[in-house]
Amino acid sequence: xxxxxxxxxxxxxxxxxxxxxxxxxxxxxxxxxxxxxxxxxxxxxxxxxxxxxxxxxxxxxxxxxxxxxxxxxxxxxxxxxxxxxxxxxxxxxxxxxxxxxxxxxxxxxxxxxxxxxxxxxxxxxxxxxxxxxxxxxxxxxxxxxxxxxxxxxxxxxxxxxxxxxxxxxxxxxxxxxxxxxxxxxxxxxxxxxxx
Numbered sequence: 001x002x003x004x005x006x007x008x009x010x011x012x013x014x015x016x017x018x019x020x021x022x023x024x025x026x027x028x029x030x031x032x033x034x035x036x037x038x039x040x041x042x043x044x045x046x047x048x049x050x051x052x053x054x055x056x057x058x059x060x061x062x063x064x065x066x067x068x069x070x071x072x073x074x075x076x077x078x079x080x081x082x083x084x085x086x087x088x089x090x091x092x093x094x095x096x097x098x099x100x101x102x103x104x105x106x107x108x109x110x111x112x113x114x115x116x117x118x119x120x121x122x123x124x125x126x127x128x129x130x131x132x133x134x135x136x137x138x139x140x141x142x143x144x145x146x147x148x149x150x151x152x153x154x155x156x157x158x159x160x161x162x163x164x165x166x167x168x169x170x171x172x173x174x175x176x177x178x179x180x181x182x183x184x185x186x187x188x189x190x191x192x193x194x195x
Contacts, residue, residue: 019036024141025039028148036072046139047132050139059129064129076103077102122137142181146184153188
């Protein structure tokens with residue numbers, strides 16, 4: 001077996017740990033918290049299913065799906081940072097960059113560079129592909145929160161203005177969904193899920 005293949009298999013084995021990284025979001029059936037791997041799968045499926053509503057021309061859905069697959073891999077080492085945790089965001093960039101260096105170093109240089117580039121592009125949200133990906137990434141837990149009676153919003157006392165701020169990429173990347181986002185936020189305020 002070549003060193004290249006050994007590294008790839010080591011990376012794939014290490015990536016299996018993503019199935020054990022818990023997130024704050026509950027599954028829609030309210031039975032338990034989802035994992036990073038489940039979130040990434042649902043993100044991918046949503047990106048495909050909602051692609052016809054993309055607000056930009058020329059989005060490369062293949063690139064978006066590859067971002068969906070790699071975007072949270074660093075959380076194997078860095079852990080999941082809750083979207084509304086301002087304290088957790090203080091060192092998030094440093095933790096995740098170190099994790100990316102450690103994880104992607106297992107891969108052959110060209111593949112390591114490709115995955116790191118996808119991960120960085122997603123994080124920066126400067127290209128149509130990454131803005132669309134980020135909008136889907138935010139929409140997935142937003143929908144699950146609503147379906148679970150605002151579980152994490154209630155648990156952490158999240159306010160409507162914070163949700164509007166977090167969901168802003170949806171307004172641009174998926175404009176036809178924005179009316180639904182506004183409805184959910186209004187309804188969640190009326191039901192006491194959001195402050």
